Amino acid sequence: MSGIFASMIDGLLIGSVYGLAAMGLSLIWGVMDVINLTHGAMIALGMFGMYLLFNATAINAYLLLAPMIAGGLILGVIIYWLAVNWVVDRPILMSLLSTFAVNMMVIGIGTAIWSTSPYNVDFSVPGITVGEYTFTGNHMFAALSAVLIALLLEMFLRRTRTGKAIRAVADNRDAAELMGISSTRVLMVAFAIGIALAVASGALVSTLFPFTILSGAGYQLKSFVVTVLAGLGKPFGALVAGVLLGLLEGAVSPFIAISWIPLIEFGLFVLVLIVFPRGIFSRATA
Amino acid sequence: MILRRPLLWLILLLAALFAWLPLHGNNVSLREDLILVALAIILTSNLNLMIGYTGYVNFGHIVFYGLGGYVGVYLMTVRGWHLVPSAVTAGFAVSLMALLFGLGILRLRGAYFALATIGVLVAVQSFVSNFEPWGRSTGMYVSFESYAPLGGPRHALWTTYFLIVAVMALSLILSLGIKASKFGLGLFAIREDEDAAIVLGVNATIYKAIIYSVSAFLPAVAGTLMFFKNGTIDPSIAFEFMLSLEGIVMLMLGGQGTVAGSALGGGLYERLRSYLLTSPRLSEFHLVIAGALLLLVIRLAPGGLIGWLYRLVPRSREVIE
Numbered sequence: 363m364s365g366i367f368a369s370m371i372d373g374l375l376i377g378s379v380y381g382l383a384a385m386g387l388s389l390i391w392g393v394m395d396v397i398n399l400t401h402g403a404m405i406a407l408g409m410f411g412m413y414l415l416f417n418a419t420a421i422n423a424y425l426l427l428a429p430m431i432a433g434g435l436i437l438g439v440i441i442y443w444l445a446v447n448w449v450v451d452r453p454i455l456m457s458l459l460s461t462f463a464v465n466m467m468v469i470g471i472g473t474a475i476w477s478t479s480p481y482n483v484d485f486s487v488p489g490i491t492v493g494e495y496t497f498t499g500n501h502m503f504a505a506l507s508a509v510l511i512a513l514l515l516e517m518f519l520r521r522t523r524t525g526k527a528i529r530a531v532a533d534n535r536d537a538a539e540l541m542g543i544s545s546t547r548v549l550m551v552a553f554a555i556g557i558a559l560a561v562a563s564g565a566l567v568s569t570l571f572p573f574t575i576l577s578g579a580g581y582q583l584k585s586f587v588v589t590v591l592a593g594l595g596k597p598f599g600a601l602v603a604g605v606l607l608g609l610l611e612g613a614v615s616p617f618i619a620i621s622w623i624p625l626i627e628f629g630l631f632v633l634v635l636i637v638f639p640r641g642i643f644s645r646a647t648a
Numbered sequence: 649m650i651l652r653r654p655l656l657w658l659i660l661l662l663a664a665l666f667a668w669l670p671l672h673g674n675n676v677s678l679r680e681d682l683i684l685v686a687l688a689i690i691l692t693s694n695l696n697l698m699i700g701y702t703g704y705v706n707f708g709h710i711v712f713y714g715l716g717g718y719v720g721v722y723l724m725t726v727r728g729w730h731l732v733p734s735a736v737t738a739g740f741a742v743s744l745m746a747l748l749f750g751l752g753i754l755r756l757r758g759a760y761f762a763l764a765t766i767g768v769l770v771a772v773q774s775f776v777s778n779f780e781p782w783g784r785s786t787g788m789y790v791s792f793e794s795y796a797p798l799g800g801p802r803h804a805l806w807t808t809y810f811l812i813v814a815v816m817a818l819s820l821i822l823s824l825g826i827k828a829s830k831f832g833l834g835l836f837a838i839r840e841d842e843d844a845a846i847v848l849g850v851n852a853t854i855y856k857a858i859i860y861s862v863s864a865f866l867p868a869v870a871g872t873l874m875f876f877k878n879g880t881i882d883p884s885i886a887f888e889f890m891l892s893l894e895g896i897v898m899l900m901l902g903g904q905g906t907v908a909g910s911a912l913g914g915g916l917y918e919r920l921r922s923y924l925l926t927s928p929r930l931s932e933f934h935l936v937i938a939g940a941l942l943l944l945v946i947r948l949a950p951g952g953l954i955g956w957l958y959r960l961v962p963r964s965r966e967v968i969e
Binding site: 449453454456470586619625632636 | 699703752753762763766767768771774777893896897900933935937939940943947
């Protein structure tokens with residue numbers, strides 16, 4: 363009995379990292395109606411960025427999150443101008459394809475540099491042992507960092523002028539324009555934050571599990587599931603839904619083979635999409 | 649009616665060329681090249697029925713091909729069926745399944761539908777990876793006896809090749825036929841404005857479910873043929889997400905919504921990919937080049953090559969549909 367409990371706690375810790383990844387996707391989707399298919403590639407870049415940075419500096423990996431986020435913001439601005447700005451008001455196919463094109467390029471370059479063999483960040487924080495179960499320090503620090511970043515984002519969106527502008531544009535871009543908000547600038551900032559969140563979550567994952575350049579794809583799919591569960595444009599809801607997904611994984615994994623988990627997750631995903639097309643926690647919007 | 653359309657004759661000519669060229673001089677390496685081109689054209693033109701005609705992005709189109717392969721290979725190796733009935737049965741089975749899925753997920757619109765198709769792909773792949781009768785993650789092998797009814801392996805590979813060329817021609821003719829029909833006009837109406845189409849009496853739910861199911865049939869048949877030819881099937885090859893996405897690149901490159909565009913894009917991209925993959929210096933960068941190409945196409949020529957041709961020579965619309 364305590365086995366499932368331990369497994370659920372572990373799921374909860376990992377779930378907060380899923381949630382952080384999904385926050386980035388959800389923010390971009392909600393604000394500019396663009397489904398960012400570079401998401402997985404950005405998570406993978408976060409993993410490799412952390413790997414390079416950690417090997418170069420050898421300081422506490424969780425302190426390296428700050429420069430990783432800064433790098434993510436810059437990367438986000440570049441990708442925004444390369445592939446997103448001109449598809450914002452175009453049919454959804456266009457934005458799907460242009461972000462997907464960037465994804466292919468990043469994965470292609472990454473494969474050429476690092477091939478598809480696994481890497482890991484050799485850093486560990488001592489864990490806590492309760493009875494026969496050990497919760498690793500990395501899992502706890504990663505979860506803590508994820509929640510901290512999520513809180514900072516929520517404060518940014520609620521308290522600062524730019525944050526309020528992002529929420530205004532997400533609500534009604536035309537009205538926001540009439541109030542004197544430059545929507546292009548706001549979209550760019552929101553996109554950059556979304557990418558930075560993906561990079562940060564990738565960096566956190568890299569301290570937990572080994573990874574390859576293709577690992578981002580799995581987390582991208584999980585982010586879709588989480589975003590749809592939470593409803594669009596609700597970054598904090600995405601964090602909660604991520605934790606729920608982690609809990610679910612933790613709760614079922616002692617009982618069934620791990621290879622069945624995608625079937626459960628995506629079965630649930632398709633079902634939720636059909637039954638609640640606008641998300642479980644969502645209000646009705648036009 | 650359809651007999652008067654010049655493109656029909658071009659399609660038949662293309663198929664005849666595909667059949668004749670490798671046979672001339674028993675050129676097996678050319679046959680292997682052309683079989684991949686034919687497969688690309690089959691997948692792209694059926695994907696076009698969803699994306700180009702109906703305006704619904706299907707990211708998981710490859711699921712039809714993979715499932716078709718599994719059903720067909722299962723029927724042949726375990727049940728001992730002949731190749732042709734296995735392939736046709738696989739087509740019908742996968743179409744039926746698509747119809748059922750379609751009635752569910754086609755209630756979603758736009759991006760939500762696109763995401764649900766990814767969900768379907770991953771869920772099906774995960775199911776097949778755990779499904780005991782289909783060999784779970786190791787997959788299945790085509791037993792050597794399966795080649796016997798077709799006159800031995802050498803003969804069987806040629807037969808399979810001609811069948812794939814025939815499926816390619818059928819795919820293009822199907823696209824052409826649908827484009828001309830009232831049903832096709834209904835699909836175009838859904839693509840342009842689904843609500844308006846419904847108001848004007850197009851039964852959008854049924855139309856979408858039917859086209860989703862129709863677009864599954866020939867890829868599933870092709871799946872059986874290809875995996876029979878390859879001699880083995882496993883979940884990671886059968887449901888390769890990348891191939892599904894590359895299908896979209898091919899379609900955009902050629903020109904979505906046009907019959908000729910799907911053939912042109914499929915053929916060109918497949919040749920480009922083969923060239924890049926076999927070139928010692930560029931093989932590592934084939935994804936980078938494909939990605940850059942896609943970005944350029946949607947930025948500069950959203951109508952693809954055929955859209956560009958239409959702008960250059962407006963009268964070409966009447967011939968190249």
